[in-house]
Amino acid sequence: MELKFDVAIIGAGPSGAAAAIHAAKAGHQVALIDSAQFPRDKTCGDGLTPRAMHQLGNLEILVNPSYRNKGLKLHGFGGSVTAPWPQSYPCTEGTALPRTDFDALIVEHARTAGAQFIHGTANAPHVVDGQLRSFHVGADTVTARWVIVADGVRSTFGKQLGRIWHKGEVYGIAARSYATSPKAAEPWMHSHVELKNAAGEVQPGYGWIFPLGSELGMVNIGLGALSTATRPAKINTKKLLDYYAEQQREEWGLGPVEKVASALLPMGGAVSGVAGKNWMLIGDAAACVNPLNGEGIDYGLETAAMAVSLLAEPDFTRAWPQTLQSAYGEAFLLARTAARLLTYPQFLPLAGPVALRGPVGRMLMPAAARLMGNLVTDEDRDLVARAWRLAGRGISLTRRDSPLWS
Numbered sequence: 001m002e003l004k005f006d007v008a009i010i011g012a013g014p015s016g017a018a019a020a021i022h023a024a025k026a027g028h029q030v031a032l033i034d035s036a037q038f039p040r041d042k043t044c045g046d047g048l049t050p051r052a053m054h055q056l057g058n059l060e061i062l063v064n065p066s067y068r069n070k071g072l073k074l075h076g077f078g079g080s081v082t083a084p085w086p087q088s089y090p091c092t093e094g095t096a097l098p099r100t101d102f103d104a105l106i107v108e109h110a111r112t113a114g115a116q117f118i119h120g121t122a123n124a125p126h127v128v129d130g131q132l133r134s135f136h137v138g139a140d141t142v143t144a145r146w147v148i149v150a151d152g153v154r155s156t157f158g159k160q161l162g163r164i165w166h167k168g169e170v171y172g173i174a175a176r177s178y179a180t181s182p183k184a185a186e187p188w189m190h191s192h193v194e195l196k197n198a199a200g201e202v203q204p205g206y207g208w209i210f211p212l213g214s215e216l217g218m219v220n221i222g223l224g225a226l227s228t229a230t231r232p233a234k235i236n237t238k239k240l241l242d243y244y245a246e247q248q249r250e251e252w253g254l255g256p257v258e259k260v261a262s263a264l265l266p267m268g269g270a271v272s273g274v275a276g277k278n279w280m281l282i283g284d285a286a287a288c289v290n291p292l293n294g295e296g297i298d299y300g301l302e303t304a305a306m307a308v309s310l311l312a313e314p315d316f317t318r319a320w321p322q323t324l325q326s327a328y329g330e331a332f333l334l335a336r337t338a339a340r341l342l343t344y345p346q347f348l349p350l351a352g353p354v355a356l357r358g359p360v361g362r363m364l365m366p367a368a369a370r371l372m373g374n375l376v377t378d379e380d381r382d383l384v385a386r387a388w389r390l391a392g393r394g395i396s397l398t399r400r401d402s403p404l405w406s
């Protein structure tokens with residue numbers, strides 16, 4: 001069969017499903033295609049920052065209404081810092097919900113908005129002069145005026161269109177699990193930046209405990225480490241996760257860890273080949289993930305909105321990378337450079353104690369936590385936010401060679 005749409009969206013994770021809602025609300029005929037049936041699991045920390053909540057508010061999607069968190073608590077190197085979500089941002093609360101439920105919820109909203117869900121794997125794109133004419137889903141041929149590719153980290157369809165992931169840049173390896181906890185209603189997300197293995201060596205990453213609310217009675221507990229092709233993190237994430245959970249068990253009253261799963265994460269825009277004449281890659285497929293903390297749902301939701309608002313453009317080949325550059329380019333380059341520092345084993349033990357203890361820590365860390373939560377806005381006037389932007393400009397001048405959606 002030949003199926004015809006105005007907009008075909010490949011991948012129904014948060015990025016694709018959000019794009020489907022925006023496109024359907026704009027009056028387009030939309031296909032939302034996924035190789036999985038929903039609900040389906042996705043390896044994730046399940047944390048939603050106010051930035052993600054703001055986008056969800058725009059989509060009129062209410063998530064886990066009985067649980068809200070107020071910000072981030074960072075621990076390690078003998079110190080602890082509390083960083084409330086900034087009050088200057090339009091949304092001041094975060095939450096968390098297992099991806100099995102969260103993703104199914106957005107897909108349901110996409111269907112309600114009028115998108116047609118198609119179950120199947122998209123492949124075999126037929127491209128003529130940069131124009132994606134058609135592709136296959138099982139025995140069907142799909143044609144669409146515009147195609148939005150939101151097929152996640154591996155981006156199997158994106159690869160067929162020429163997407164390249166630059167593994168010389170920093171990328172993440174991460175694992176998550178679930179455990180019951182009497183503290184599931186705790187209104188703060190917690191991160192432990194002094195992540196040690198059983199031999200007592202500090203690892204290049206951080207652990208997290210994200211409460212999921214009293215209704216679920218669970219927390220998401222996981223960890224992420226940073227790697228580059230030349231300095232791969234030599235860690236067994238699942239083993240380290242067991243050890244981390246053991247260390248936190250008493251304080252959090254944790255039950256046994258369940259559903260342990262791990263994944264790789266391209267970050268900070270370190271991919272190229274993200275657009276052609278009538279197609280664009282969004283979300284994880286375009287490596288729109290914060291290199292400092294691995295968060296990408298907020299970027300996925302934002303790039304969905306940005307992509308749909310670009311549909312009127314005659315050619316996305318240059319327009320889409322330029323849109324991504326101006327939205328995230330400088331911040332991503334700086335964050336990637338900062339994240340790269342963390343891949344040097346000697347960096348954290350030296351910098352950690354300064355950052356988390358004493359007067360410098362008290363001044364810097366709340367702002368650093370906001371950076372980790374992707375919440376630096378133009379109104380954010382504090383010291384580190386300004387330094388971030390200044391250094392961002394410096395880095396974009398000096399690191400022109402660095403691949404960024406080029």
Ligand SMILES: Cc1cc2nc3c(=O)[nH]c(=O)nc-3n(C[C@H](O)[C@H](O)[C@H](O)COP(=O)(O)OP(=O)(O)OC[C@H]3O[C@@H](n4cnc5c(N)ncnc54)[C@H](O)[C@@H]3O)c2cc1C
Nearest residue numbers: 011013014015035044045046047122152174283284296297
């Ligand atoms: C361990 C870990 C912890 C994380 N924690 C957080 C966190 O706490 N907060 C946060 O914001 N982010 C977090 N992230 C990142 C977050 O998971 C991603 O940024 C987010 O899932 C991106 O959404 P997406 O829609 O772009 O891709 P995905 O959610 O991966 O969705 C892609 C979809 O495409 C489908 N698909 C793929 N190929 C095809 C094909 N050819 N045809 C049809 N369908 C296809 C897949 O089935 C899938 O449903 C974490 C990541 C990891 C690995």
